[in-house]
Amino acid sequence: MNMIFKRKLLIPKEVKEMYPISPEGALAKRGNDARIQAVFTGESDKLLLVIGPCSADREDAVIEYVSRLRGLQERVADKIVIVPRIYTNKPRTTGAGYKGMLHQPNPQEHSDMLRGLISIRKLHMLAINESGFSCADEMLYPEHHRFLDDLLSYVAVGARSVEDQQHRMTASGLDVPVGMKNPTGGNLSVMMNAIRAAQAGHTFIYRNWEVESKGNPLTHAILRGYIDSHGITHPNYHYEDLAHLYELYAQSGLVNPSVLVDTNHCNSGKRYDEQVRIAKEVLHSTRHSTEIHALVKGLMIESYLEDGCQKPGEGVYGKSITDPCLGWEKTERLVLDLADLWV
């Protein structure tokens, strides 16, 4: 091995002691968890929106964003459940570029994993204290979930991780909904297998412990579009795609059949403003079939304070430094429209 073991990092217990969740925060999370889980079990017919920046690059802008979401959530509370996405670690196709706050607490500086581990907890803790939202994050490194398990209400497993055994087994041990994205190549059986694996219990190694999980019945599908072998992007949010997924679920015997549609990524071809049309089209599809209406639980939308994206060095407050996002005005309009369209 050519690794230099630089320093031993903190354990989750220590970081949690540094930034403990407040009693109010814990109470808020319990309420959020119940509301979100009810959507997946079908007890609630509200639309779930996992919405927020592609990557949480800076604390101040992200906190402002989630605080604005709080006001918006109150306005649409009868129709929509909002889970802000605060993505603190980013998978990169070639390993180069900004890997998220976990790696680079300051996007302009070198990696500092110790600071990163603390920063991501601090950010999620601030979010719940400031806005009452327990948020969504991507599970890129399963071992790190324990730094945030008392703060997150939703976890997504990305298109590049969904085939990985450790991700699937860790998902099986979580008590919050876990969304399994279809892989970048679009093979839905990989995603369905991931859901199957995570809904069952396992014995495995987690953080150097032998652990046993009970299985997570709230594991579900996320359709994010795909790239074919010729490098061409294809959407998979259309009525036919949803009907196909319904069939797969029907044959599988899995519980809580559910899907979120990711309106960005390969579904929009990263044309962030197409998300508005795609979101509405998905809702339109649900009106044509009660089965699809029952299957579609919500949407995953990439949105931030400013439209589009920038390079990390440009420094525009509230503008994505990774994939382009929908700006606040359009986001607000969209969420209000979705509340009207969701029946």
Next chain:
Amino acid sequence: MDELKDIRKKIDGIDAQLAGLFEQRMECAREIAAYKAAHGLSVLDPAREEETVRQGSMRVLDRDIREYYVRFEQNVISLSRDWQQRLMNGVKVAYSGVPGAFAHIAVLRAFPGAQPVAYPDFAAAYRACEAGDCDVAVLPFENSSAGEVAAVTDLMFNGSLYVNQVIEIEAEQNLLGLPGADKSKVRTVYSHPQALYQCAEYLEEHALEAREYSNTALAAQAVSEKGDPTCAAIGAAEAAALYGLEVLEARINTTRTNTTRFAAFTRMLRLDTEGKRKMGKHFILMYTVKNEAGSLAQTLNIIGAHNYNMCNLRSRPMKELLWNYYFFVELDGDVATEEGESMLRELAPLCDRLKLVGSFYTH
């Protein structure tokens, strides 16, 4: 004539306003004096004075008048300082030693106008401040050549007081003799071994016989009592004044780098957030870590992650726990910031005991 009268009337009116404002300003100074006494800060604060004058001068548009305004402001500040020193009259400052000793000089320099109170040892001075018998305790905690003053470091860790000011006193050794004595007639000198060592070259050059004394102030007292003009003491100029001696020759020490740092201990911690000052700021943390591999390194990693430069790290045994140690860390930077707050918060779970002893400006 009437014209002159009118202008003078105007001046009288302005003076009347100035008088009222001056009174208000002095009332503020009274509050400042009380604050400084409670937090162990000196009346004299050159950085603040400079800033006040600089900012004040900007308010005056006429360049010629500005020059006079600067002098006016300086006078006002000087009066405010005198007033504060008079108010400090009731402030008791504990030190360890006898009048004329270095600790006493540190008190006189940092708290002019205050009442120095001598205690037989460091702990007694410290406890006097803890108990409220004194407002401030001035104790040496580090010497540039001899290193830490272990007993004071231990008090810093175990006691309840904070440090908001550090006073640096350079050891300046003078030949002190009877008034009117001829320095060429001096044959024997008395002083503390450290002071004699610092003046070794001078003693050799003048073929003087050295006699050791337990401290420089007692040596001065002895010379004074002997009344023998061939005897002299080595010590600070302040000691000469106290024991009726005269400085026969100033600065006879050849070792110039002997400086002692005194901490002004008080019962209140002060974390000021006047960010504008250009002066360097330091702060002291003391803590114990869990008895596990890498636990000290974890704390240092946290300090490093917040970009604080460590000037000094040392360990001291915890007497009540055999072979257990606590750490003294002096850091460069301002702890009264978000960064500092986060650092303390993150250190807390890693340390069994953690104390922010204080933060102070460096000179």
